[in-house]
Amino acid sequence: MSTIELPILNGTRFRTQFATELRAAPRIxxxxxxxxxxxxLACRHCHVESSPARTGPEDNMDEPTVRRVVEWVLAHPExxxxxxxxxxxxxxxxxxxxxxxxxxxxxxVMNRCNPxxxxxxxxxxxxxxAWVPAFLAEHRVEVVASMPCYLEDNVDRQRGxxxxxxxxxxxxxxxxxGYGRDPALRLNLVYNPVGPHLPxxxxxxxxxxxxxxxxxxxxxxxxxxxITNMPIKRWRNELERAGKxxxxxxxxxxxxxxxxxxxxxxRHQISIDPAGRLYDCDFNQALAMRTPGSEDRFLWDYTAAExxxxxxxxxxHCYGCTAGAGSSCGGALA
Ligand code: SF4
Ligand code: SF4
Numbered sequence: 370m371s372t373i374e375l376p377i378l379n380g381t382r383f384r385t386q387f388a389t390e391l392r393a394a395p396r397i398x399x400x401x402x403x404x405x406x407x408x409x410l411a412c413r414h415c416h417v418e419s420s421p422a423r424t425g426p427e428d429n430m431d432e433p434t435v436r437r438v439v440e441w442v443l444a445h446p447e448x449x450x451x452x453x454x455x456x457x458x459x460x461x462x463x464x465x466x467x468x469x470x471x472x473x474x475x476x477x478v479m480n481r482c483n484p485x486x487x488x489x490x491x492x493x494x495x496x497x498x499a500w501v502p503a504f505l506a507e508h509r510v511e512v513v514a515s516m517p518c519y520l521e522d523n524v525d526r527q528r529g530x531x532x533x534x535x536x537x538x539x540x541x542x543x544x545x546x547g548y549g550r551d552p553a554l555r556l557n558l559v560y561n562p563v564g565p566h567l568p569x570x571x572x573x574x575x576x577x578x579x580x581x582x583x584x585x586x587x588x589x590x591x592x593x594x595x596i597t598n599m600p601i602k603r604w605r606n607e608l609e610r611a612g613k614x615x616x617x618x619x620x621x622x623x624x625x626x627x628x629x630x631x632x633x634x635x636r637h638q639i640s641i642d643p644a645g646r647l648y649d650c651d652f653n654q655a656l657a658m659r660t661p662g663s664e665d666r667f668l669w670d671y672t673a674a675e676x677x678x679x680x681x682x683x684x685x686h687c688y689g690c691t692a693g694a695g696s697s698c699g700g701a702l703a
Contacts, residue, residue: 383688392678393636398638403641412528418602479513541588565617570701597690601655618685622688
């Protein structure tokens with residue numbers, strides 16, 4: 370990663386929070402797959418810098434790689450969950466085959482869905498993503514949908530004009546097929562702050578979201594997960610431009626909370642990029658920080674047992690996961 374050149378940091382400070390190296394749990398249970406960086410949006414805070422322009426050969430997981438990843442999952446019963454992320458995962462042509470095959474094996478499949486994709490028709494290819502809600506429901510896919518606020522201005526400021534309206538329309542179509550109402554169809558929303566501050570307490574914000582979205586749109590969902598914006602990539606650049614990077618880092622460091630360590634997502638999962646290269650989490654992937662020792666290897670060069678209890682690559686951006694109530698792909702930790 371690019372070094373955070375700030376007087377309050379020395380580039381190793383997060384690592385020195387611990388007497389020993391941070392290690393994964395004795396048994397990992399989740400494979401997080403970044404299936405491609407292409408997205409119909411280009412959000413200001415996007416840590417993987419997704420956008421409609423990410424259509425290069427390296428940007429999407431190709432079909433042979435999808436097959437190798439699925440074979441690896443099927444060969445490892447300890448992998449209970451496959452967590453699909455992007456970009457907009459649905460934009461990968463092999464997405465449906467992958468979901469169908471993994472779901473048929475009895476594993477949980479989670480899809481990190483930007484709900485505007487459901488309203489999207491790709492101008493270049495003519496692909497209409499209206500199929501997404503029924504397909505996800507048919508395969509009992511757990512949906513994690515980004516929704517940074519219940520107020521239109523805040524969402525449009527972060528995600529682009531019209532994003533709030535398209536998100537509501539997309540979410541309502543998920544509710545129409547049973548999401549948020551049928552106990553087998555879980556719909557969780559993700560909040561991330563619009564400005565340079567920590568998320569408010571998750572439980573209270575969930576109550577506000579449920580009230581506002583139900584009253585105004587008839588929208589129901591299961592849980593709200595709050596996620597801290599990581600000081601990397603687009604968000605870091607924006608903080609730098611606004612002269613707020615140092616104060617944001619100070620906020621994260623001063624809110625360090627040791628009780629978040631056990632639940633850090635890197636401790637329970639392994640993350641791969643579209644080529645099958647290994648990272649301890651999606652943030653490290655965005656920073657090209659490979660899982661230590663895996664530099665010349667791919668997912669299929671390891672067993673799940675070999676990826677358990679591994680040393681995790683950390684740096685100062687990790688303060689984004691340990692601040693306050695903590696932050697992970699599943700929301701607050703403490
Ligand atoms: S919807 Fe998600 S993946 Fe797409 S640009 Fe926004 S934050 Fe990135
Ligand atoms: S960014 Fe968070 S999840 Fe990733 S390695 Fe650091 S602490 Fe773990």
